[in-house]
Amino acid sequence: MFISVLDLFKIGIGPSSSHTTGPMVAAHDFVERLKAQAFEGPALAGASIRCTLKGSLSFTGKGHATDRAVALGLHGHLPASLVDTDVSELVARLWRSDRVELGRDQFVQFRPAEDIVFDTGAPLPEHPNGMVFELLGPEGECLFSETYFSIGGGFINTLAEIDQLQAPLKFAPTDASTYPFDSASALLQLADTHGLSIARMKWVNELEHLDEPALIEGLDRIWLAMKTCIERGLAAEGTLPGGLEIHRRAKGLYDGIRHKPETATINDWLCAYAMAVNEENAAGHMVVTAPTNGAAGVIPAVLYYFVTHEDGTQDQVRDFLLTASAIGGLIKMRSSISGAEVGCQGEVGSAAAMAAAGLCEVRGGTARQVENAAEIALEHHLGMTCDPVKGLVQVPCIERNGFGAIKAYSAASLAQRGDGQHFMPLDNCIEAMRQTGQEMSHKFKETSLGGLAVSITEC
Secondary structure: OEOOHHHHOEEEEOOOHHHHHHHHHHHHHHHHHHHHHOOOHHHHOOOEEEEEEEOHHHHHOOOOOHHHHHHHHHOOOOHHHHOOOOHHHHHHHHHHOOEEEEEOOEEEEOOHHHHEEEEOOOOOOOOOOEEEEEEEOOOOOEEEEEEEEEEEOOEEEEHHHHOOOOOOOOOEOHHHOOOOOOOHHHHHHHHHHHOOOHHHHHHHHHOOOOOHHHHHHHHHHHHHHHHHHHHHHHHOOOEOOOOOOOEOOHHHHHHHHHHOHHHOOHHHHHHHHHHHHHHHHHOOOEEEEOOOOOOOOHHHHHHHHHHHHHOOOHHHHHHHHHHHHHHHHHHHHHOOOOHHHHOHHHOHHHHHHHHHHHHHHHOOOOHHHHHHHHHHHHHOOOOOOEOOHHHOOOOOHHHHHHHHHHHHHHHHHHHHOOOOOOOOOHHHHHHHHHHHHHHOOHHHEOOOOOHHHHOOOOO
């Protein structure tokens, strides 16, 4: 199994990887497919595009800006290109537009307010995050269509891809790597056999697919984006968009502990850093999908604490990210990182496991201690639901990232106090998360139909 660290960590915008990033990428892909069809001008006369959002995308798409993402993608935008853009102003302009350009003076009608349909009926059977894009003729007949699924972390599959017998993930074959692994147990066997750390094996595997300067540049770019996001969040004030009137708290928390550091605990610092990221995410600003946007604060918070308070080096930052991505790739392949599939255990739980592994690695932990750290962190998120109030990635998501970072830090410390031998293997814990997600009611999987999402009485 191989998934690149540069694919698992993606720089983009908030508020959601599965509900914003994925739909934007899908919409962009659909337009590119339309262009490849080379429709003649007359064939497009009176034609229009319709996007139908299904399942979780239909229930929480408004709060997660899915409609905005679809419009942006159809107009040629991708998440990474929008990090320094006033997205709200751009979206306002797109909402006044009534067409999409296909090139060569070809246009089709598209009015976002009317042509994006939130279908809260039965979800598509393949995945809870489905969307159907159609090119319709003047009489409503379908001229071309494609179905997409946003499977978590900004990854998408088409209907043809997700129906393949293989796992519906775009991984390179296992044998494409020098140190191939498709389970944590295989990873540990490789570490024992070759006497190498997880970070080193992941580094070598990455170099099978890109050269060393590109890998270093990519890792450093990811860390710079994470660091920038934290520091922007720690400096920002005001109220988050969406209607809940949630005030940003990271700056106040940070200012308080910075001016009286003798009163601060590790928990205070971690919460300030994690909440800074997720407040930026909730505002629709730049974040790094790590492994999702809803859980984007956990890994940066732990890594920023290690660099700032424990004098971590740039080489250690790279090892942290490589190790975290090895664990994240396993979770994604063997279970899911999608809140719509398995609840928040797959988002914040996965992020905590990745952060714990990364921290244990750069503190000198053995491969078995690293695996133990990931298992401890994931185990203590099992069963966590995804029930965002009003479909917004704010309550309980922002605070939850702070507590995910705390659990990750504690898990790494606890694992390093032992010798790596422990009762529950990480593979078994990942399988428990998958089974728990399967049995969890759809009300608690990013639909805002249960839990905290329905516990607020509006006056």
